[in-house]
Structure formats: structure tokens, C-alpha cells
Amino acid sequence: VQVSIVCFDGFTDVDVFLLWDLLNRVQFPDWKVQLVGENDEHVSSTGLRIPMHARLAAVGTAKAVLFASGRGTRVKMNDATFLGALRLDERNQMIGSMCSGALLLAALGLLQGRTATTYPTAKAALERFGVEVVERSFVSHGNIATAAGCLAAQQLAGWVIERLAGREERQFVLQSIQPIGEGLRFDSDPRAFR
């Protein structure tokens, strides 16, 4: 089971790394998460140079493909080469986005006739694609989902984990990052300590 996170220059750090960390906590046979991009490395909005695990073509064999956010989305949503390299099939793949990553789903034609959510600074641009933007942290329609507000990465990762690895696995993964004394306690089920 392979999950791809699509990156590009100018991606928002926390939106990638929160998804990345949560998805890597899954304990499931042959579970593999990879960062994919056009280049060997991509530079985040804060200037971190991050190595990719594979090129964009790797999304073809992924069970789930999640799009990063950040100012890079405004470049990539108009980049025909980038968009053309993403051969996705929503009948067989889960496809989702964080924050302004919804602009890329829209540019790929995946949000037509659907509601979606996005970061406030990307709302107008998403509406220009004809998408009805709703003020919610997570919106899903079948195999397509949009999440917005960085901490909503928990819902997007949870959506993928529940469908591909089960509801119990989702619970333990999400519990493992909660603050001590709130969602996670010293006497919690040890499967939540990851």
C-alpha cells in the first residue's frame, strides 16, 4: 500500500510534514509513504531543502495521492507539464489536498461540481475555478477530499488511514500525537505510543 505526497518548490512545511509523520506511524503490512516531486529535491516555503523519494510518475501506483499546499500551488496550477505528469484515476485512487493544494485538484478537473475547502488566502482563486468553497476543515466526496487549516491534516491523514488500514489504526495514529493529559495519557493503550 503506497501513499504519495506531492511536493513542489514553495510548499508549506507543516502541511507536508504533519501528513508525512502521521502516515508513517501506520503499522500495516507493506505500508509505504513517499514524497514525490518533479525534482530530486524541493525547497519548502521556509527554505528547507527536502529530498524526494520518487518522481511524479510514481503517483500512478499509489492507493492515495495527497497534494501539498503553499505559494507554489499558484505556479503549479498553471503548469501544464506538472499537471500532465499526474496521471490519476479517482475511480481507483483516493485523492486529497491540504489548504491551497485544492487549487491543484481544481486545475486537474477533480473538483468540478463539488464543494471543497481551502486556506483563506486561496479561496478567491479556488472560486475562479468554479468551485463552491465551504467553510469547513474537511470535505470529502467519494475518493476526493480537501482539508484546510494545517491541523486538519489529521482529518486528511485519518481519512486515508481508516480506508486503507482500518478504523482502529486511525484511532491509534491520531491519538499518538495528542497533548499529554488531553487526548493521550500515561495509562493510554500502549498501541497509541508511537
Added chain:
Amino acid sequence: VQVSIVCFDGFTDVDVFLLWDLLNRVQFPDWKVQLVGENDEHVSSTGLRIPMHARLAAVGTAKAVLFASGRGTRVKMNDATFLGALRLDERNQMIGSMCSGALLLAALGLLQGRTATTYPTAKAALERFGVEVVERSFVSHGNIATAAGCLAAQQLAGWVIERLAGREERQFVLQSIQPIGEGLRFDSDPRAFR
């Protein structure tokens, strides 16, 4: 104003990157955040190879020094060279830790006679340092703070931001990553859109 995040091999991804992203959202004159470590690069627990901005000695000029967590802490808490390179002064610097990073504060003698929090899997090891471990997401004593449970990075970053950049800045930074429709809304103060 320089803030250092201390990394090492085997650091927990989200604990570093959530702090890193939040601290980089601060808009304050000459505000600078850096990842520091013994090497040019360090490898996270999930295998990401991350370039450092400076070596450990750079903590000497930081206003705040925050310690990463992860299985690497069990190695580093016994590494005299590593610990000796960290010249810290709690009278003039804020010093904090995420999750099992508290083991490093303890190894540096910074938690003597103080309560602290840590990740459940590090509780027994922290108690062996003679520290009273309390089940809370954030514990501070003057310039020393421990936070635990990954999402408590918000409290640790918030503690640093409020003291060094002001309460209003803390509010806008923390609001900027909340889920849409919950802590962040399309009509929120635009200063919260970062």
C-alpha cells in the same frame, strides 16, 4: 532574535517541523530560526535527511533553545561530547523540550528539583534522572519548559513567541494553523493568514 532547535539522528519528524513551521511564521524584526546539530545533516526517525543551519555551538547566541524528541534522545542523553557542546545559560536563555527531549534537559541538569512532562515511552527514563513527571501537556518553571504529546508543540512555540515577540504575535501565529471553521475562519483577521 535567534531561536535554535536542537536536532540529532533519530529525531521525531513532527516535533521538529511543527515547532519549525510555527516559529517561522513570526513576523518580528531580525527574527531567525535555525536547526542546529552535530553534523551538516541529520536523519529523522522516518529517514528524512534534513540539512542543519548551524552546529551546536550556535545555541550560545540563541534567545531560546528547543530540544527535539525521538529515539535519538536515548543515545544523546549519554553522549558527553554532545552534551558538553551545549553551553546554555538558563538565566539568559529560554530552554525547552518536546516529548522525550526532556531526557536531554535532565541530562544537562536543567530539571533538578523541577516537575516536567514527557512522552509516555520516556516517562520511566526521565524518572530515573530524579525528575517528578506530571501528566500535563506543558510545564514551565521560569526559563525552562517541557511540552509533550506532539501537538503540544503549539504551547512550546507559543511560550517562546509570546515572551520574545509578544502576546498578539503568539495569537496570530497559533491561529494561522487551526482548522478552517474552527479556530480559523474565512473572515478572521487577515493577520492570522500566514
